[in-house]
Amino acid sequence: MDALDRLAEPGLDLLARVDTLLAAGAPEGHPLWPLLRRMQVLPGEAVREFLDLHPAPLAGAGHAVRQLVRGYDDTCAMLADPVAWSGPAAAAYEDARAALLRHLDEGPESLVGRLESTAGYADALADWVEGSRLALARALAEVLRSAEAVMVHSAGPTGAEGDRSGALAAAEIATRVLGVLGVAYDGAETLLREWAPSLAETTWRDRVAGVLQHGGTTRIDH
Template sequence: MDPLDRLAEPGLDLLRRVDTLLAAGAPEGHRVWPLLRRMQVLPGEAVRSFLDLHPGPLAGAGRSVRRLVPAYDEVSAALTDPVLWSGAAASAYDESRAALLRHLDEGPESLVGRLESTAGYADALADWVEGSRLALARALADVLRSTEAVAVVAATSVPLAVSAPRASAGLEAAEIAARVLAVLCVAYDGAETLLRQWGPSLAESRWRAPVAGHPRYDAPTRVGR
């Protein structure tokens, strides 16, 4: 359980109250409006969705992908074993073997290269989730102990739920919403940046066929030294 998990219950309770007040409208010109338009969601629902993101499964996926690499190494080693034959058939085989080796494990566009990139992307996402959850936890801790939180809770408590205090707490609710949504906007900007950075190295590994020459049938094939 990380700091965000520990703050989830009181944080969601406060944000539920904030959402209720925002449903009646936020002050005109407040900085929360562009954040709401961008996120297309109220802060309570945004945080509730983010709580489902955990770094552990992503880090585990990276480790699982890396465990596949030795199998490719074994196949590559088998293909590099010397074959004691010569002639036209041997040359054609060598060309195909070299092409397969390139496809398996030669450079970032090979299958092994793509596996390593996929594992690296999973690790980067795990780090992003961990850092974003910590930033969101800090934001929730700040708003939970703020004077705005006191005003919002008072305005949405059952004994005091009258129109005047509810209206007066609209500004406080907007302030809390802006602080929370700003952190989430930064988090999602980070996710988009990661996708742009890693996207090219996650593309399909295309087969690079050997340059085929004209087959010859008039030359002998020699096996052995």
């Protein structure tokens, strides 16, 4: 359980009240409007969805992907063993073997390279979730002890004349919370742009085909 989990219950209670007040409309010209248009969600619902994001499963996925590399390493070691034969068939086999080794584990576009990139992306996402949850926890801690929180709790029924101050306070709280979430989502989009080239599907890289000679002699060394 992290700081966000500990603040979830009182935070969601406050944000439910904020959502109720904002359902009647935010104050005209308030900075909250651009955030609402962008996020398309009220702060209470946004935080509830974000609470389901945890870094541990992503970190575990990165570890699991790295474990797969061992299998490729074993296969490459077998392919790298010298063969005790020579001749045209042996040369063709050597050509195919070299191409397969290159496809399996040679550079970032190989299968192992893509696995390592996938694991790195999972680690980066885990760090992003952890940092974003901490930032959101700090924002909730601030709004929970703010004067605006007191005004939201004491606001009258929606639409009442004395509710204008409550609506303004709700808009201020929503702006802080959605602002933090907006920064978090910007970070996720940045990660995807940065990692996308390394996560592209790998393809077979054709080797330069040699001339296969037929009718030659195959020799097997003892």
